[in-house]
């Protein structure tokens with residue numbers, strides 16, 4: 001099993017990850033998860049764009065290019081013989097003796113590994129736990145500092161739910177590791193891409209596919225009571241793709257069937273994968 005360590009492909013046992021790594025001390029790092037379909041990474045450029053944006057928002061000094069990351073990605077897929085799975089890639093600000101104050105001279109540490117694709121719930125849908133969003137105010141940055149997300153996911157699992165849907169003082173934001181969409185009357189609703197959510201690569205593609213198919217998409221905040229009478233609801237993410245929600249639990253109690261718009265978008269999403277992989 002091979003990993004990416006300091007911009008090289010090495011056996012996992014030879015990794016040189018340091019105890020001084022700032023991602024270990026402070027969660028001071030950014031990351032991406034990229035889906036691999038049929039040995040090919042999906043929407044790689046979009047993921048690199050977001051990785052560089054996340055780094056920039058954290059005033060991180062980045063000394064490598066997207067092209068170098070792409071080469072590493074293909075080399076790792078080959079080394080680990082990944083057919084269907086995912087790449088995790090992380091950029092920590094650097095490794096220096098523990099100090100809150102960072103220097104702009106730090107050398108970023110790039111590490112990565114491949115993972116199996118998680119079991120899909122796209123056919124049967126999931127139950128979602130509605131709870132408070134207790135994260136910080138820069139959820140637009142994809143940092144490895146994920147405690148608010150981690151706590152919410154555990155709470156959801158303890159209530160037999162597969163995802164937590166978060167709200168900030170009554171305004172629904174997103175899932176603990178996904179974006180949320182509601183469908184009412186053929187219109188899609190989702191939180192706008194502000195500092196309060198991560199602008200998912202899957203979210204952006206689904207919005208584009210939906211508009212192209214003639215649906216209206218309203219990117220505006222909505223209160224959690226709206227979850228009560230949603231006709232359809234689904235989450236999107238790199239790993240869960242387009243997964244229907246059949247039940248809200250916790251602060252909201254509601255059930256809903258898996259609707260035609262969700263099914264249509266699942267089909268369009270599969271087609272988009274096919275199209276990109278055949279290029």
Ligand code: PMP
Pocket residue numbers: 033149174175176177178179197198199200201202203236237238239
């Ligand atoms: N929001 C959060 C908080 C996430 O962790 C993720 C997945 N990493 C998403 C949304 C979905 O983003 P993407 O579609 O780029 O995977």
